[in-house]
Amino acid sequence: MNTVTTAPALEADVAFDCPGNYRAATPSTLRCSKCNRPLAVKDAQRTPTGYVCPYYVKARVATFYTAGPKQYILAALIAFILGIGIGFVLQFVGRIGFFALILTLFVGPAAGGLVAEVIRRVNGKDRGQYIWLVAAIAMVIGAAYFAVLPALFALLAGSPGFIFALIPIVGLVIAVTTLVARLRF
Ligand SMILES: [Zn+2]
Structure with a gap:
């Protein structure tokens, strides 16, 4: 298993940590614009601020729709x-x-x-x-x-x-x- 060391400066740039710990099934150069995890092209969801992982969309839908x-x-x-x-x-x-x-x-x-x-x-x-x-x-x-x-x-x-x-x-x-x-x- 590869240990990827992330620069602290880069982590500070990440404004939102998507829940669910998404992992791309295949190596990818694309990254989630919110949590910065590598993002498989087939999972990428397009938003006005860039591509995000599926968990980001789910989390946003959950916070937007609060009706029980x-x-x-x-x-x-x-x-x-x-x-x-x-x-x-x-x-x-x-x-x-x-x-x-x-x-x-x-x-x-x-x-x-x-x-x-x-x-x-x-x-x-x-x-x-x-x-x-x-x-x-x-x-x-x-x-x-x-x-x-x-x-x-x-x-x-x-x-x-x-x-x-x-x-x-x-x-x-x-x-x-x-x-x-x-x-x-
Ligand atoms: Zn994400």
């Missing part, structure tokens, strides 16, 4: 409960008649934005990598009874009103898109 099960459950509950109300409102708006679609184009984004805002306030600074996904699914399930089922029944019944029953679904799709965009970025 509690935040996920809260996000799911909020999205589900508000989703029921949103489904009801979308169905109501969809029945107004001529202006239903235009109104839906306003209600959809507002509904998605509202859910995202409530989740963000309740969860505070705890961010979760997949909160957006959990919230989106919960909102769709919550809204399905009022916004999706009527269209399904109209379709099964071969009703000519089927096309109008689709309006709440359009609203829900817009709401979900807005929610995901607000929570994800």
Whole structure:
């Protein structure tokens, strides 16, 4: 085993020691820009400040996303409960008649934005990598009874009103898109 002596000056340059003690499987001239360990090309992850070892990325993701099960459950509950109300409102708006679609184009984004805002306030600074996904699914399930089922029944019944029953679904799709965009970025 080779003992590599590292100059103290070089060690001082290393600002961050990546956890996990990464070791390249093959000798490499490439080095992790954070911990300075030799870095195999196949493991290298590109960042704005240079190539880093896989452990650096994992450590950064772990410190950035601090949400635990509690935040996920809260996000799911909020999205589900508000989703029921949103489904009801979308169905109501969809029945107004001529202006239903235009109104839906306003209600959809507002509904998605509202859910995202409530989740963000309740969860505070705890961010979760997949909160957006959990919230989106919960909102769709919550809204399905009022916004999706009527269209399904109209379709099964071969009703000519089927096309109008689709309006709440359009609203829900817009709401979900807005929610995901607000929570994800
Ligand atoms: Zn590293």
